[in-house]
Amino acid sequence: MKGLVRRSFLALAAAFAARPALALTRTEWAAIGQYGDKAAPLTVFEKERALHIDGQGFRSARLTPSGGGHYAIAGGGELTLENGAVRLDGKTLAFHDFGAETQDAIRKAVRADPVALRRRALAASPPVETEPRLPSDLVDLTTIDPRIKLDIRYAGTNNFMGIALYERAGAYLQRPAAEALGRAQKALADKGYGLLIHDAYRPWFVTWMFWEATPPEDHAFVADPAKGSRHNRGCAVDLTLYDLKTGKAVEMPSRYDEFSLRAYADFIGGVTKQRALRALLREAMVAEGFEIYPEEWWHFDYKDWRRYPIGVRTFTELAGG
Known part of the structure; x- marks a missing residue:
């Protein structure tokens, strides 16, 4: 590595x-x-x-x-x-390469049988929420702007756990967040860049799978299913930039989903161009109402994320309407 x-x-x-x-x-x-x-x-x-x-x-x-x-x-x-x-x-x-070393350690310690893990997760029950929530209205991000592309890591094995956690690739956000993302894409396109989505809405049962499969000593890296994650509510998005001319993802100061200080939004390292592209992405997202997540440069939360319920619908269910 x-x-x-x-x-x-x-x-x-x-x-x-x-x-x-x-x-x-x-x-x-x-x-x-x-x-x-x-x-x-x-x-x-x-x-x-x-x-x-x-x-x-x-x-x-x-x-x-x-x-x-x-x-x-x-x-x-x-x-x-x-x-x-x-x-x-x-x-x-x-x-x-601290990020790669941590990922290797997690992958070696993952105790999951993916099929059995998914079966158990689907049988689990999410936390009960008693406070009023906004109605869920998840929108497929590929319908917002054709320049928004997908690279959904949890639908394959190219992720920190090394196993597929989604049954199919998909990216959904609550409608206001999706429309805000579309505006950010338009602004970035004027500068030659498109948005590449790694993750967005995440069904609660996948959060349960993360927690269950990850060794207890590494639980700091994953959300507690007893509380639900920001992704479960459909207003969190993990993304980067790609060059509209070449179609290639840009270089950032760290890899996506890297568990190291390099992932921090204010990490001082890397090179000037990487930091400038990170700032460009951040400025476009913040201008449209997204909040920075300090520990992950790629993660942004739409301003109303707390007002939405924890979601359980699978990508297959969402794709089928």
Whole structure:
């Protein structure tokens, strides 16, 4: 998994090669990432056409090359680039792709038989809500704007659990949220981008499956079915941008559904273009009434999400009207 991050940044380096203002070498591009301890990592990132570091007592400190892979740190100190590590003032910190490492650990520990898990989930009962709720009116997002595309990870195995949790791909939101998303798509299209949806409305029984299949020590990463999740109410959406010309998803500071500090909406790392695209997505969504979810740059909640009930309809039922 470590190589995935390095190849990603090397691909960015190749893409930006025609822009001489970005003066990083291939070695410097490959060094972008996180090092040391997961709880308090050192982040190496690109800013203002130079490497910077954050963490270990430094805050967005610029690195100035001094030759031979050595860098002077603004404010004092030295950092050296090594193969698969950096040396900070003589202390070696190993490179880590914390998101991939956590995902691997969860997948190895998942105890689920998908068929049996689904059967048990469908037999479970959602929490009873006594407060008045708005009537549910879920809309298929592909009917809102043809430029809205789907990449529903939980309908296949390309997700943090490695098993399919939806019986079919689909993306639905309550009508006001869906219409707001359409307006955000229109604004983004004027700048050359489309919306790529990873998840939206999630039936409650899938939240139950997440909780049941995930080891107890990792329950912080999934919603408690006893309370229901924001996705269950049909006003939460997980999404990113894609380039309208190429049809390819853009690079963001982290992967979707990554369990690491890189997923935070204000994560300082990555490269300038990634952070700019993250900001572009956020600005378009917030302008239409969506709220930022601080721990996940891809997750947005429509302003009235608390007023809707927990939903149990499956995608098959929704597709059949």
